[in-house]
Amino acid sequence: PRKIIIDTDPGQDDAVAILLALASPELDVLGLTCVAGNVPLPLTTRNARVICELAGRPEMKVFAGCERPLTRHLITAEHVHGKSGLDGTNLPDPAMPMEEGHAVDFLIDTLRAQTPGSVTLCALGPLTNLATAFQRAPDIASRVCEVVLMGGAYFEVGNITPAAEFNIHVDPEAAEIVFKSGVPLVVMPLDVTHKALTTRARVEAFRALGTPVGHAVAGWTDFFERFDMAKYGSEGAPLHDPCTVAYLLQPDLFSGRHINVEIETRGEFTAGMTVADWWRVSGRQPNAMFMGDLDAAGFFALLTERIGRL
Ligand code: BDR
Ligand code: CA
Numbered sequence: 001p002r003k004i005i006i007d008t009d010p011g012q013d014d015a016v017a018i019l020l021a022l023a024s025p026e027l028d029v030l031g032l033t034c035v036a037g038n039v040p041l042p043l044t045t046r047n048a049r050v051i052c053e054l055a056g057r058p059e060m061k062v063f064a065g066c067e068r069p070l071t072r073h074l075i076t077a078e079h080v081h082g083k084s085g086l087d088g089t090n091l092p093d094p095a096m097p098m099e100e101g102h103a104v105d106f107l108i109d110t111l112r113a114q115t116p117g118s119v120t121l122c123a124l125g126p127l128t129n130l131a132t133a134f135q136r137a138p139d140i141a142s143r144v145c146e147v148v149l150m151g152g153a154y155f156e157v158g159n160i161t162p163a164a165e166f167n168i169h170v171d172p173e174a175a176e177i178v179f180k181s182g183v184p185l186v187v188m189p190l191d192v193t194h195k196a197l198t199t200r201a202r203v204e205a206f207r208a209l210g211t212p213v214g215h216a217v218a219g220w221t222d223f224f225e226r227f228d229m230a231k232y233g234s235e236g237a238p239l240h241d242p243c244t245v246a247y248l249l250q251p252d253l254f255s256g257r258h259i260n261v262e263i264e265t266r267g268e269f270t271a272g273m274t275v276a277d278w279w280r281v282s283g284r285q286p287n288a289m290f291m292g293d294l295d296a297a298g299f300f301a302l303l304t305e306r307i308g309r310l
Pocket of ligand 1: 011012013014038077080124125150159165166167240241
């Protein structure tokens with residue numbers, strides 16, 4: 001199986017992404033590294049353990065990482081995820097412990113210990129942990145297989161500001177470090193995730209699994225981003241983060257372009273914008289596989305089948 005570390009700020013859609021990974025024998029999840037994002041760090045570390053216990057994996061390693069962006073104040077998204085970050089399904093507080101040590105040290109130590117090119121980083125939140133690791137230990141960048149991240153937007157513009165997507169907007173300086181790191185990047189922007197819509201039938205398919213995990217996923221996907229029906233006028237809400245894990249399992253569900261993507265860090269109205277050179281007009285070197293489309297039916301078929309295994 002392919003070794004991955006999931007860096008995350010759960011988050012209902014993070015939760016579904018983590019469950020998809022834990023349900024999939026093709027992936028060996030070495031650990032979860034938590035970051036502040038959707039909710040503050042004490043809640044993302046709690047939520048990550050709630051998810052592991054739900055999946056029957058209390059032995060999973062969960063690390064606490066950075067509690068604020070590199071240079072900015074933390075922006076959270078309770079208006080999207082609810083006060084707990086995981087509203088929509090009530091689950092008990094976790095009994096499993098946190099690992100000792102910092103998430104950034106775990107990232108650095110693991111990348112140094114494992115065979116070069118064998119570890120993939122799957123990033124579902126602001127990129128603060130990854131950027132801190134790359135800054136502190138420049139030798140690890142060449143050891144990463146690839147970073148598959150949810151973040152950014154191009155034709156679909158922004159969801160937290162008119163120009164920027166949440167994960168990149170929260171910590172643009174961190175995103176800039178990751179996008180300039182030279183590590184192979186696969187980016188799942190809003191252009192893709194706004195096509196992964198949790199229609200009523202898809203939510204009911206999770207519930208119809210008849211399992212505790214199926215019910216939890218139905219509760220979360222029923223709650224999360226539901227307001228988007230009013231916001232975007234779509235039938236369902238976007239299920240962002242699981243696109244990254246689905247890519248690792250079935251890359252042919254996605255299509256995109258290998259292009260240059262720069263992060264706006266200074267703009268008055270555009271901080272965290274992903275300036276994607278879709279038409280290749282800049283002459284700048286490509287640094288990211290920037291996805292633009294997905295097979296939504298295939299994505300939900302995969303997701304539902306895997307969630308049913310837990
Ligand atoms: C991203 O922001 C968070 O709210 C979600 O978990 C996802 O990672 C979408 O913009
Ligand atoms: Ca997330």
